[in-house]
Amino acid sequence: MFHDRGLEHLINRVHERALRCVYLDDVSSFNELLEKDKSFSIHHRNIQSMAIEMYKTKHKFGPEVILNNIFVLNENGRGGLRSNSDFLRPGINSVHFGEDSLQYFGSVIWDTIPIEIKKLG
Numbered sequence: 001m002f003h004d005r006g007l008e009h010l011i012n013r014v015h016e017r018a019l020r021c022v023y024l025d026d027v028s029s030f031n032e033l034l035e036k037d038k039s040f041s042i043h044h045r046n047i048q049s050m051a052i053e054m055y056k057t058k059h060k061f062g063p064e065v066i067l068n069n070i071f072v073l074n075e076n077g078r079g080g081l082r083s084n085s086d087f088l089r090p091g092i093n094s095v096h097f098g099e100d101s102l103q104y105f106g107s108v109i110w111d112t113i114p115i116e117i118k119k120l121g
Contacts, residue, residue: 002102002105019034070102070103072087089107
């Protein structure tokens with residue numbers, strides 16, 4: 001999940017080549033091939049996987065010991081502008097150990113999910 005753009009580009013190229021071989025299509029764009037196959041790029045697949053793990057943690061479906069230590073539920077019930085997230089977001093001092101951390105990325109992804117979907121389950 002945490003790889004650089006160069007590796008992501010290589011994975012997408014292999015994915016595109018495989019789709020071109022399967023569908024015998026040399027003219028369509030990668031996005032058209034993804035739509036035809038009803039699949040997603042590696043970036044979108046990673047975001048989906050993270051959203052699923054956050055949902056399982058929120059509703060206590062996943063392994064408690066591992067995920068509950070990483071993704072901490074926000075018990076602050078104030079409901080203000082800064083406390084409306086379901087998960088605590090750590091303070092960051094650097095990109096590598098802050099914004100690129102699993103805990104930070106998970107809380108950002110969870111906050112982008114519409115409220116209607118979050119309340120399902």
